[in-house]
Amino acid sequence: xxxxxxLYKEWKQHFWIFLVVFAAxxxxxxxxxLNDYFQYQGCLAEQKKFPDIECVLxxxxxxxxxxxxFWIGGVTLxxxxxxxxxxxxxxxxxxxxxxxxxxxxNTKYFLGITILxxxxxxxxxxxxxxxVLYKVDVVNFHEYFIGSVIFCFMVYSLVMAAGAMTGxxxxxMIVAFSTSILPYLLIGLPMANLQIIMSxxxxxxxxxxxDSYFLNYITPIVYLDGFGVHNGGLAFTLLIPLVMGxxxxxxxxxxxxxxxxxRNGHFFLWRKMDRPIxxxxxxxxxxxxxxxxxxxxxxxIFGMLIGSAVGFLISYFLIFKKIKQL
Numbered sequence: 001x002x003x004x005x006x007l008y009k010e011w012k013q014h015f016w017i018f019l020v021v022f023a024a025x026x027x028x029x030x031x032x033x034l035n036d037y038f039q040y041q042g043c044l045a046e047q048k049k050f051p052d053i054e055c056v057l058x059x060x061x062x063x064x065x066x067x068x069x070f071w072i073g074g075v076t077l078x079x080x081x082x083x084x085x086x087x088x089x090x091x092x093x094x095x096x097x098x099x100x101x102x103x104x105x106n107t108k109y110f111l112g113i114t115i116l117x118x119x120x121x122x123x124x125x126x127x128x129x130x131x132v133l134y135k136v137d138v139v140n141f142h143e144y145f146i147g148s149v150i151f152c153f154m155v156y157s158l159v160m161a162a163g164a165m166t167g168x169x170x171x172x173m174i175v176a177f178s179t180s181i182l183p184y185l186l187i188g189l190p191m192a193n194l195q196i197i198m199s200x201x202x203x204x205x206x207x208x209x210x211d212s213y214f215l216n217y218i219t220p221i222v223y224l225d226g227f228g229v230h231n232g233g234l235a236f237t238l239l240i241p242l243v244m245g246x247x248x249x250x251x252x253x254x255x256x257x258x259x260x261x262x263r264n265g266h267f268f269l270w271r272k273m274d275r276p277i278x279x280x281x282x283x284x285x286x287x288x289x290x291x292x293x294x295x296x297x298x299x300x301i302f303g304m305l306i307g308s309a310v311g312f313l314i315s316y317f318l319i320f321k322k323i324k325q326l
Contacts, residue, residue, distance in 0.1 A: 003099060006107040010081070013090070017080045018115050021073040025119035028069035030126040033059070037134045058137040061144035070120060070148045071224070074156035075176075077112045082163030083172040087265075105256040109160060109249065116156060120149050150238055151223050154245035158220060161252030165259060165273070167266040168323045180221040188215055189287040196294045220244060265322040278315040285311025 011018065036059060043055035085091040094104060124145050131138055162175040178185070216222045223241050259269045268274055289307025293299045 001103065002107045002110045003103050006094075006097075006099060006104060007111055009094070010108060010111050014077075014080055017077065018111075021076050022115055022119045024069055025073040025116065026122045026126070029123050030130055033127055033130045033134070033136060037130070037136070056137070057134065059139070059141075061138065061140040070116075070123075070152040071155040073119070074112075074116055074152045075159050075173075077116065078156050078159035078163060079169055079172060081108045081112055082160060083166070083169030086163070087168055101257040102253065105164070105253055109157075109252075112160070113153065113156060116152055117149065120145075120152065147223075147238055150241050150245070154220060154223070154241040154248065157245040157248035157252065161248045161255065164252040164255040165269060167269050170323060171267040171318070174318065177221075181219060183215050183219045185284050189284065189291065192291050193287050196291060196300065200297050200300075218244075267319040274319050278312075278319055281315035281319075282308055282311035285309075285314070 037057065040055055040057040043053060047053045047055055082091065085094070095101065097104075127145070128141070130136070131141065158179060159172065159176045162179065163172040166172045166175055217237070217240055220241065223237075255269075268277070285307035286304045287307070289310065290300050290304040293303030293306075
């Protein structure tokens with residue numbers, strides 16, 4: 001599953017990226033708590049001059065949501081381990097070593113996720129120590145730290161999977177972001193357009209509004225705002241991104257060992273994906289522009305025409321134009 005020699009190579013090759021990401025993830029939340037504490041001390045100093053000022057050392061993690069640096073670290077690692085490696089040509093060297101592709105992918109994945117999880121665990125311990133030391137009044141601290149770890153795992157798996165099927169870092173990020181909102185694109189946009197068309201004929205339908213709540217559970221990017229937006233229970237909303245992270249890992253592993261790798265610089269490594277994805281992008285453009293300009297039937301049709309042109313141009317220049325490698 002994982003090779004020690006490859007682990008050493010990956011560590012030496014990405015040492016500075018690993019070090020920066022590790023430090024940023026580990027120290028981001030402790031520094032945030034320290035900043036809140038110093039602001040509180042400054043408030044207390046002002047309170048001596050102005051007694052009406054209220055000073056509270058309080059932090060609600062349901063409002064602040066997931067720790068941003070956690071998932072940013074996951075994106076950075078996944079981009080450097082596959083996207084930028086492919087762009088620089090160093091991934092070709094790695095694939096030329098006497099190791100199976102599955103072992104290469106698992107070694108990269110294991111090292112990346114280990115660095116992230118270790119940094120997050122230390123961040124949790126340091127943050128909790130500061131909370132106890134400075135007596136910070138916190139809400140949902142433990143729950144949202146766990147949620148942030150799971151969200152970071154899902155994001156890292158998603159970007160790694162995107163890198164396994166694309167030929168450059170830009171394509172990797174676009175595919176990862178598109179996948180993070182894919183349920184809304186595949187389900188939400190068509191349903192919104194159906195509701196608009198029905199309204200033109202005087203038919204009122206709450207179909208989209210009823211199912212949009214369900215989309216919140218299966219749309220990865222929604223968890224960026226935290227886990228309190230759901231009412232199905234914290235354990236349930238933590239399970240969904242965990243399952244999605246495992247699914248993204250399986251997809252990334254399968255793509256890495258099965259797809260051809262000679263299309264460096266192209267959007268997708270597998271040529272047969274180009275045309276279906278282009279059709280989807282055009283459809284998204286039609287639905288998106290149509291829904292945005294739905295004040296009247298004429299403007300709706302005109303918006304769809306503009307959306308089809310925009311979708312075609314974007315898909316053509318992104319998917320069918322090779323990007324020069326580093």
